[in-house]
């Protein structure tokens with residue numbers, strides 16, 4: 001595995017691979033790997049000749065009061081995991097290598113970034129789009145692999161790729177979970193044991209909504225109410241940032257379920273802000 005910190009050097013290597021006829025897969029990450037990241041890497045390893053994994057805790061996607069400094073990091077362990085997954089190029093730039101001091105260009109998809117996580121994280125997706133665009137320009141991957149856990153993120157990236165005619169196939173893989181159903185996240189480590197012991201109720205609430213929808217409930221208000229009641233009872237320390245039902249591609253809020261519908265949420269449990277989602281109807 002080659003380790004790169006310099007964008008130009010990675011760019012030159014990727015160019016050489018493409019010239020040799022190799023296909024490239026890119027997995028963008030912020031590190032502190034869990035099985036969810038590993039599944040993305042394993043998938044990338046299968047579908048392309050060359051696998052590029054980036055590890056960059058991107059400062060521009062963190063708001064002023066968010067956990068940029070505290071974001072968990074373990075470079076030695078992450079490097080070993082990437083190596084184990086047959087990564088060809090592991091790209092770990094410092095912030096200065098990715099952003100010039102007078103960086104002034106941004107990529108935004110405001111229509112899709114205004115709701116859900118964008119409401120409480122107003123600059124988040126601008127930072128995500130910009131850094132992903134930069135990674136695409138450095139690597140020129142054939143495939144870029146994301147997780148469905150960050151549903152809004154993959155929807156926004158897909159729209160960016162379509163709108164800007166980028167030649168990359170976006171793949172979003174299902175969420176990898178703990179045995180009790182909690183979505184794996186680097187931020188799960190912030191939880192105290194008693195918080196962790198109840199956090200799987202996030203998923204159970206979403207499953208309850210899906211069961212109700214499958215049984216014919218179409219009223220978004222009733223579905224939301226049922227989930228919120230369950231959380232109040234079973235996850236009393238949870239502070240709901242949002243619980244919404246939206247059209248999965250446009251992310252527009254739905255009043256009733258008459259076609260594809262996604263229920264998405266963010267819940268603060270202790271110091272962790274946990275997100276999850278479920279398709280109520282495909």
Ligand code: AMP
Pocket residue numbers: 028029030031035036037040145146147148149150173174175176177183184185186
């Ligand atoms: P992060 O390092 O948290 O920015 O995540 C890097 C990529 O891994 C993103 O595309 C995430 O959507 C994806 N990811 C994070 N957690 C999971 C999970 N539990 N299952 C599947 N993919 C995930």
